[in-house]
Amino acid sequence: MHSHECYEFLSMTVKINNILRFRSIRVVVRVAAEFTRQVEDDTQHVQGSFTLRPQHVASGHYFDFHELTNEMSLSVDNFNARGSGYVLDHITDCIVVISRYRPLAGSTYIPTPSSTVIDRAQTCRH
Secondary structure, eight states, rough: OHHHHHHHHHHHHHHHHTOOOSSEEEEEEEEEEEEEEETTTTEEEEEEEOOOOOOOEETBOOOHHHHHHHHHHHHHHTTTTOOOOOOEEEEEEEEEEEOOOOTTSSSOOOOOOOOHHHTTTTOOOO
16 A cells, blocks of 8 residues: 555544544445456456455544454455465555444334234244
């Protein structure tokens, strides 16, 4: 990564940590990259994309830039795990998805229908 790209990532980190008016947010980073490898007298190019593990950001629990870079490095290593010989050439796209995170708000609970409760119907348990 070039120094200006690192600066942009760090400024993004500061911005994410300042969005805490929502109390808690979820940050997902999607990265697209180009990989190259030398094969005989030719250079092969292939696109790769990674969705990194979401980070939950709240007061006292800030966005971890080091975790982001470590996970991205691990994703590249996993991409090359089978000995393909591809080398990360450059990052072509980086998308940061920020959404409100409220794990205790609302739920998808659906009450049991009253006809089932009244009939004391049996349910199959596996």
